[in-house]
Amino acid sequence: MEEKNVTWQNYFIIKGITDSAQLQAPVFLLILVIYFIILAGNSAIVLLICIDPQLHTPMYHFLSHLSLMDVCYSTVTMHKTLEMYISGDKQVSFSACIAQMYFYVGLLCCEFLLLTAMSYDRYVAICIPLRYVMIMNKKVCTLMAGISWILGLLEALPAIYIIYDIYCFKSNIVNHFFCDLLVIMKLFCHNASSMEHLIYVDSVFVGFLPLAFTILSYVYIIRTIVKIHSDTGRWKAFYTCSSHITVVLLLYVTLFCLYMRPTSTFTLDSDKLISLFYTALTPMLNPLIYSLKNKEVKMAFWRLV
Numbered sequence: 001m002e003e004k005n006v007t008w009q010n011y012f013i014i015k016g017i018t019d020s021a022q023l024q025a026p027v028f029l030l031i032l033v034i035y036f037i038i039l040a041g042n043s044a045i046v047l048l049i050c051i052d053p054q055l056h057t058p059m060y061h062f063l064s065h066l067s068l069m070d071v072c073y074s075t076v077t078m079h080k081t082l083e084m085y086i087s088g089d090k091q092v093s094f095s096a097c098i099a100q101m102y103f104y105v106g107l108l109c110c111e112f113l114l115l116t117a118m119s120y121d122r123y124v125a126i127c128i129p130l131r132y133v134m135i136m137n138k139k140v141c142t143l144m145a146g147i148s149w150i151l152g153l154l155e156a157l158p159a160i161y162i163i164y165d166i167y168c169f170k171s172n173i174v175n176h177f178f179c180d181l182l183v184i185m186k187l188f189c190h191n192a193s194s195m196e197h198l199i200y201v202d203s204v205f206v207g208f209l210p211l212a213f214t215i216l217s218y219v220y221i222i223r224t225i226v227k228i229h230s231d232t233g234r235w236k237a238f239y240t241c242s243s244h245i246t247v248v249l250l251l252y253v254t255l256f257c258l259y260m261r262p263t264s265t266f267t268l269d270s271d272k273l274i275s276l277f278y279t280a281l282t283p284m285l286n287p288l289i290y291s292l293k294n295k296e297v298k299m300a301f302w303r304l305v
Contacts (some may be wrong), residue, residue, distance in 0.1 A: 010094045016084060017177045017272060028085040031078060034280045038074045041287030042067035045297070052300040058136040059125070060297075062118045063290060065145045066247075069114065070283030073107035076100055077178040077279045097179035102160040105181055108255070109206040110152030115248050116210035117144040122241050123217040127224045155206050176272055178279075211252060218245070243290050250285065254278045 017027050045067040049055045080100065084090050092100075124135050159181065168189035176183045221241060228234045254277055291297045 012092050012094065012097050012172045012174045012179065014080070014084060014090045014092055014177065014179070015173060015175050016081065016090065017276065024085065028082070031081055031085075031280070034284055035074065035078050035082065038280070038284045039071060041291075042071045042283065044301075045287050045290065048297065048300045048304060052303065055296065055300050058121050058141045059118070061138075061141045062114060062121060062145060065148070066111065066114055066118070067287065069107055069111050070286055073104055073111070074279060074283045076103045076107065081177045092179065097174075097184070098160060098164050101163070101179045101181055101184065102156055104178070105160070106153040106156035108152075109155045110148050111251065112206050112210045113148035113152050114145065115244070115251070116213050117148055118244050119214040119217040119248070120144075122244060123221055125240065126221050126237050152206065155202060159202065176275065178275075180275060207252075207256075214248060243294060246289050247286055250282055251278065254282070 017031075018024070046064045049060045049064040077100070080092065121136055121141075124132050128135065163181075163184060169187040170189055171187055174183055174187070218241070221237075225234050225237045228237060254274060291301070
C-alpha cells in the first residue's frame with residue numbers, strides 16, 4: 001500500500017457514548033443496569049429450558065441458542081464500554097479492536113441464520129403438524145443450530161481479514177462506543193467502496209437470503225392459518241409465531257436502517273444511538289418478548305420457583 005499514515009500507533013481510542021463529563025456516571029449506570037438485565041433475562045431462559053423437561057422441544061432448543069447469542073454479542077460490545085468508564089482508559093489495541101469487530105459481526109450473522117431456522121420450525125409446526133416430530137427431531141435441531149453458529153462465524157472472516165491487513169488510517173479516534181465495522185471503514189485512508197461491495201455481497205448471504213426464506217415460511221404459514229375454520233384455532237396458530245415475528249422485525253429493521261446505506265451518509269453521533277438500541281435493548285427485550293407472550297415459559301418459571 002503506497003499511502004501510509006505516519007501517526008498510526010497500532011491502537012485506537014474509543015470515544016464512548018458521550019463526551020459530557022456530567023453524563024458519564026448516568027450513562028455508566030444505565031449500561032450496567034441494561035447489561036445486568038440482559039445477563040439475568042437470557043440466562044434465566046437458558047436455565048429454564050435446560051432443567052424443565054416440558055421445554056425440551058425444538059422451538060425452545062432454538063430459543064436457548066438465541067439467548068446465548070444475545071449474551072455473547074452484548075458482552076462483546078458492552079464489556080469494553082463498562083471497563084472504559086471504570087478505568088478511564090479508552091485505548092484499545094488494533095488486534096483487540098479487530099477481535100471485537102469479528103465476534104460482533106459473526107454473532108449477528110449467527111443470529112440471522114438461527115432466526116431463519118426458527119421460522120422453518122414454525123412452518124413445519126403449523127403447515128405439516130403430523131410430520132413435525134419426525135422432521136424436527138433432536139438430531140436435526142442440533143444440526144441446524146450448529147450450522148447457524150459455524151456459518152455465521154465463518155461469514156464474518158473475509159471482511160475482517162481485509163481490515164486486519166490495512167495499516168493506513170486517517171485517525172485512530174473511533175467516534176463510537178465499540179469497534180464497529182462501518183465506523184472503522186470511515187477511518188480508511190483510501191476509498192472504502194470495495195469494502196462496501198463486500199459487505200453488500202455478504203449481506204445477501206446472511207441477511208437477504210435468510211430474510212427471504214423467513215418471509216417465504218410465513219407466506220405458507222399465513223396461507224395455512226387462513227384455511228383454519230375456527231377463530232380459536234387461527235388465533236392459537238398465529239400466537240405461536242408472534243414472538244418470533246416481533247424479534248425478527250426488531251432486529252432486521254434496525255440493522256437494515258443502519259448498515260444498508262453508503263458510508264458517506266453516516267452521522268456517527270446519531271448512529272451511536274441506533275447501535276446502542278440493537279446491541280443493548282434488543283437482547284434485553286428478547287427474553288421479555290418470549291416470556292411475557294409465552295404461557296409455557298411462564299409456567300416453567302413458576303414450577304422452578
